[in-house]
Amino acid sequence: MGKKKTTFNISKSENFSEWYSEILNKAEIVDLRYGVKGFVVIRPWGARIIDKMYKIYESALRCTGHEAAIFPAVIPEKNFKRESSHVDGFAPEVFWLDKKQGDEKLALRPTSETAFYEMYNLWIRSYRDLPMKIYQRANVFRNETKATRPLIRSREFHWIESHDAFATKKDAEAQVQDDIVMTEEVMHKIFGVPFLPMKRPQWDKFPGAEYTIGSDSILPDGKVIQQPSTHLISQHFVKAFDVKFVDEREKEKTPWLTCYGPCMSRILASVISVHGDDNGLVLPYTISPVQVVVVPFYSEESKKVREMVEKIQKDLLGEHIDVRVDNSGKRPGEKFFHWEMKGVPFRIEIGEKELESGEVIVFIRDTREKISVRIDDLAESIKNLGAEYDSRLLARADDSFKSKIVDCKDKVSIKKALKLGKIVKFSFCSVENDGAKCAEFVEKELEARVMGIRADIEEKASGKCVICGEKSNVIIYAGKSY
């Protein structure tokens, strides 16, 4: 018997913040010791998860007609300044390079609209060029003035930004809807992160957009975290970059632009927080860098076990299952704890006993059950178990998410619900600019952020605005926020 140790100093339910810091370190997701505020080193385990998420997202984008490009990380000041609300929105957070080009300042991209549109001005000439749908995998830089939190709010983050151009507003709006569908299909269905698509109030849209739809998820401490957002870019922006095309009737027109920005580092924060438990990470089968770890029990004449382990490894790899054999000299118990911390969905235990019976023990990370599986059709079984595993994580996350959304009728119940870490929904006067005053009240007095109105369903308001008492026109959602 070894010494009794607890995996974590603090449990997830007791103190989420500390649990989060600890799991990032113990599961070797990031290293915080780089020493520059808001910048973290993403370690191999974290990088591999992010890479898997990137690949899934990119393949979804290609399936919907997007092409990849790679744009410079540097944006000249004159491009950056072309659209005034965009400048106003981002300028305070821009990292300017010390090295100039002539007299011109150079910015490290906080986002790449002003890089893409510079080229769209050249690339888009005719309606035949449309739609133009291009994305890039990129890191972007924003000098956050608020408190930074690893992966949740950093000064550098890793995302995909897709910049699409269409001949008509109708097409562009359809793209915005498609973006929401993609968030649903990828982030929710595959990564298991539930969210609400929220149309942002006018005062909270992307700088330079006509409107913005964000995907709001929630962390276990009850704080709302914005996940991918999609924007219908204003015509003002297009004109600033003089992007235009000739239509079928030889008439000059301005295209309609959209952009979509799923942030892998931030989604990873949600994945860790939503699924993880007091034994470490719990990674969805689909995005776990190692899907199956094999822990062999070798005895003196273990040649047969060795051969069987090699065969299993080959079989699983042949079926495109990411498998790793733990041949380190550590004792089995230590290996078990290690791979549980890393969030590997399945562990296969195999030794002499298993050779005789023809069945291996499969340990399942989320439920911590052990089951017996026949060696003959192991790959098949793992695939089935993997699918079940992911749908189990999804269902659990959904249940928890649903329970966190509360209908409120008055300020007192809103306050109470927020204190319990819930998202509140209530009747509200307006999400146009005339509602800004009530939103300010929500921020100041109720200490919550107005998320907006549902973008996926229509919710009819009735009665009065809970804040000002005037006629209500919308149902809004609000929550504590990062």
Place this chain on the structure above:
RNA sequence: GGGGCUGUGGUCUAGCCUGGUAUGAUUUGAGGUUUGGGACUUCACGACCCCGGUUCAAAUCCGGGCAGCCCCA
């Protein structure tokens, strides 16, 4: 943006109040015994965040900086 806490081998930690030889564990490397839920053992390597001040003497006291964490906006 405001407030609080903290910074000691790779990691965790004692020492700090009351200035004087830096504690323990773990990790890492080498060796031996081990291996079905965090093994044991021997040896070795390894640290006071940075800059300044006070002092015969600073991990310790003072000032500033940087970084991390927590709470609030």
